[in-house]
């Protein structure tokens with residue numbers, strides 16, 4: 276196969292990358308618990324720990340897509356349980372804004388989603404990852420990762 280042909284093929288349909296922005300107090304601890312209890316979930320997720328999902332801004336979500344993510348999960352404390360009061364509610368608004376923005380540039384809004392869980396919910400973490408993986412796998416790799424048809428030609 277010629278190198279130029281390989282460049283135009285893009286990522287394989289099952290080559291999925293999901294970035295999970297996780298609150299230190301809840302989702303990160305839940306992910307840790309899921310690992311300790313050996314709950315099974317897809318390995319397509321890469322965790323980024325935040326002190327609180329309130330730290331997340333829209334630029335972080337967009338940067339993740341620009342750097343090759345096919346989906347973004349934001350996982351924070353249960354509503355009403357954020358250690359910084361409104362952090363997870365602010366994150367929820369940013370996720371909704373992000374979904375609107377993705378739709379406006381032709382990406383499926385379901386590629387970004389907010390989840391809430393407590394630190395004791397290792398099973399919920401595994402379930403959330405399975406849900407997100409299934410959604411993104413159904414959509415396929417992000418169009419931002421697919422090379423343009425004329426890429427690589429002089």
Ligand code: FES
Pocket residue numbers: 298299300301326327328329350351352356357358359360362363
């Ligand atoms: Fe967990 Fe704010 S401290 S979402």
